[in-house]
Amino acid sequence: MVSQYYDLPSLTALTAFEASARHLSFEIAASELGMTLGEISRQIKAIEDDIGVPLFVRRGTELMLTSAGQDIYSVLASSLAKASNVVRAIKRDRSRNVTVFPAMHFRRD
Template sequence: MVAQYYDLPSLTALTAFEASARHLSFKLAASELGVTSGEISRQIKAIEEDLGVPLFVKRGTGVMLTSAGKDIYSVLASSLSKASDVVRTIKRDRSRNVTIPPAMRSRRCG
């Protein structure tokens, strides 16, 4: 098996974490992502076990981010926002004629 290039949890787990942190609710994150609250809990637990620190603490009927959770959420939210901006730009500009140099036309990705 090839080692991961980035030392990160799975994108599925990071997506669950980001939605949970943004909503401060596993239930709302689950609803947004179309999964169960239990699945969100499992994804968060996997990240916390990998890191060795809690990312959330329970508070009443919701959750709060720990210091580590705030740190990860800040970077993750910023990165996803930037990626979203790039995707929107690409989608907006895709209708323009894109000229591909002849040397690039014969190359295949992958």
């Protein structure tokens, strides 16, 4: 089995976390992503188990981010917004010439 290049949870889990953190609701995240509430909960638990800290505090029906959850959410939201902007720009400018670049190898530091 090939090891993951980045030491991150799955993109599915990160997407479930991002939507849950943005809405502060597992139910709304599940609806947005076309997942069940159980799937969202399992994805969040997988991240929490992987990193060893809780991402949310659940108080009755209220859901709040922990400091670790806020840290991860801030980076994810920013990164996804940047990716979204690039995709929108590419879609707007589909007529531009396609340029081919040599493969890039990124270093992990």
